[in-house]
Amino acid sequence: MSTRVVKENVEANITIRPVSKRSRAIKENLTGYAFISPFVIGFLAFTLIPIVMSLYLSFTNYNLFAAPKWIGLDNYVKMFTADPRYWQSLKVTIIYVFAGVPFRLIVALLIAILLNTASKAVGLYRTLFYLPSLIGGSVAVAIMWRNVFGDQGIVNIVLDMLGIPVVRWFGNPTAALWMLIFLAAWQFGSSMLIFLAGLKGIPKSYYEAASVDGANGLQQFFKITLPMLSPVILFNTVMQTISAFMTFVPAFIISKGTGGPLDGTLLYSLYLYLQGFEFFNMGYASAMAWIMLIIVGILTLIIFATSKFWVHYESEGGR
Structure with missing residues (x-):
């Protein structure tokens, strides 16, 4: 074969x-x-x-050096009934959030409107205005801010030149908190860029039609700019609110880790840090973290729930 x-x-x-x-x-x-x-x-x-572990630790007595001991709801009971510094930190944080976030967003929107021009140098201006936010969370900026508002700092020098009584920013709890709020407002770069992108998306034909109808600049701002920019305002509000609750570095550096004077700058995140890493009450700090999560979640839900009354979506013909 x-x-x-x-x-x-x-x-x-x-x-x-x-x-x-x-x-x-x-x-x-x-x-x-x-x-x-x-x-x-x-x-x-x-x-x-880590999230699951922090939830477990919030029901324990844990000091980082011994095994966690289950104590049930004792941390939460102590937080709400036997810790006045906790309520002070919550009060300071709420003031910081509700004053600082609108202040920052207003400044960011105004700067974005000024930069929404055809100037040749607008790119340079955008970069310069964004730089404070780029380095805003650094220790160096917090130290610089502390020196600017010192007793012999540039702010008090300018106030003295204008004949205005100088302010002891580090001796007055209210003044110290407003110093942090001013720092938050100064770091408006990220919100500004988002607002600027939103402004670029508004058709110019709307403003041209409004001008033909006799609307002035202020009327155009409230009748066109704000409604068309409302989804962007919603986004910035939510993101900046969450970010404000997590603010830590400026309060830690400016108050030298104490939250002073008289706990006037004792932000929630700073007190959480002190409980966890200064007093070694890690279980208590974990409970504080979960309460912060609940508070931020509730505020976020409220913002979204109320947005149907003031947020305008062009694709839906209004809301």
Whole structure:
């Protein structure tokens, strides 16, 4: 029998089994899992597991040096009934948020409107105005701000030149808190850029039509700019509110980690840090963190719930 005939008979007897769809799908899934595994591992190790652990620790007495001891709701009871500094930190934070966030957003919007021009140097101005926010969370800026508002700082020098009584910013609790609020307002860069992007998205034809109808600049601002910019205002309000509740570095540096004077700058996050890493009450600090989460969540829900009365979406023809 020739070699050719033998080869044909062998090939005829070979059964080729195609790869099943299930095997191919498993292989493709494994490839996908391999690509997302860094994120999944990071999320589990640095987000989900710490969240679950902090919830557990909030029901324990834990000082970082001994095993946690289950105490139930004692941390929460102490927080609401036996810790006046907690209520002071909550009061200071609420004032800081409700005064600082609108102040920052107003400044950011005004600067964005000024920069919404066709000037050749507008790119440079945007960069310069954004720089404070870019480095705003640094220790160096907080130290600089402390020197600016010192007894012999530039602010008091200007007040003295204008004949206005100087302010002891570090001796008055109210003045010290407003110093932090001014710092928050100075770091308006991120909100400004978002507002600027929103302003660029408003059709110029609206303003042209309003001008033809005789509307002045103020009327155009309230009838066109604000309604069309309301979704952006909503976004900035939510993000800046969350960010304000987490403010830590300026209060820590300016008050030298004490929250003074007279706990006037004792922001919630600073007091949480003191409880956890100065007094080693990690269980109590975890309970404070969860209460902060609940407060921020409630405020966010309120903002979204009320947004239907003042946020205008062009695609829906108004709300």
